[in-house]
Amino acid sequence: MTKPIELVVFDCDGVLVDSERIALRVQVALGAEFGWPLTEQDVVERFIxxxxxxxxxxxxERLGAAAAAAxxxxxxxxxxxxxxTGLEPVDGLPEALDAIALPTCVASSGSHAKMRHTLGRTGLHGRFEGRIxxxxxxxxxxPAPDLFLHAARRMGVDPAACAVVEDSAPGVAAARAAGMRAFGYAGGLTPAERLAGPGTVVFHDMRELPGLLAARDAWAPRP
Structure with missing residues (x-):
């Protein structure tokens, strides 16, 4: 029998804070600056x-170690x-957090310093402090499952009882590899079709998330 959801694991960039659009602009600009022309689609597929x-x-691999460091x-x-100068929470995210009664944590590809900055600027750090x-x-x-499994272990929850909220293809792949249910937020940069797959519920408005988590059919991975 599939376990009910006991923990909601949030990605940070693009799920909690609307920072992926900033990263996209910066990476495209850096590509031009360093001599590796990148389109927005290139950045989404390679970096997000x-x-x-x-x-x-x-x-x-493309430009050399010194250029990569710079x-x-x-x-x-x-x-x-x-x-x-302009970071905001993802649209609808504060309302969604207010409506979610389940325990939550954050598991991000970003560093702790970066998350302290972005979550701090948007007033969200206190909601997750000690669980980041x-x-x-x-x-x-x-897309390896290591980070999500680490978060589940630290939170004392079986991976099978975890739900992951992600906005990137590597993120939902990592959730699936960890044996967790994935909720793919398609309101950001990654198209819905790149998030869709086994055990994944794709949605477009963060305000939908509390209802999706509470729904009985969210307890079981979808084929």
Whole structure:
């Protein structure tokens, strides 16, 4: 028998805070600056949902290690500037959190420093303090299941009783690989068809999430 949901695991960028659009603009600009022309679609497919280390590996493979290090430093600088001038929670997210009675945590490809900044700027850090996990804590980032399994272990919950809220293809793949139910938020940059798959409920408005989590058919992975 499939277990009821006992823990909701949120990704951060693009799920809690509307930062993926900032990252998209910055990565396209950096591609032009460093001589690797990238379209917005390229960035979504290559970088969105990936860890900083994974992105750095891709840049190093294309441009070399020194350029990858410089790219990473420049990204942090530009991203911080734009976060400070205009970051907001994902539309409907605060209302959704207010309506979710289940325990929650965050498991993100971003670093703890980045999450302290973005969640802090949007007033969300206090909602998750002490329950925030980063890909820097595990050997492999998404789409490997390591981060979500780590979060479940730290929270003391069976992976089969976890639901993951993600907005990227690597993220939903990681949730499936961890044996968790995935809720793919298609209100951001990644098209719904790239989120769809086994055990995944795709939705477009964050205000729908509490009802989806509570629905009896959300207890069982969908084929």
């Amino acid at each position: 949902g990936r860890s900083t280390a994974s992105i750095g590996e891709q840049v190093a 790219w990473g430093r420049r990204f942090e600088e530009l991203h911080r500037e734009q976060v400070d 996990f980063s890909a820097t804590e595990v050997a492999r980032g998404k």
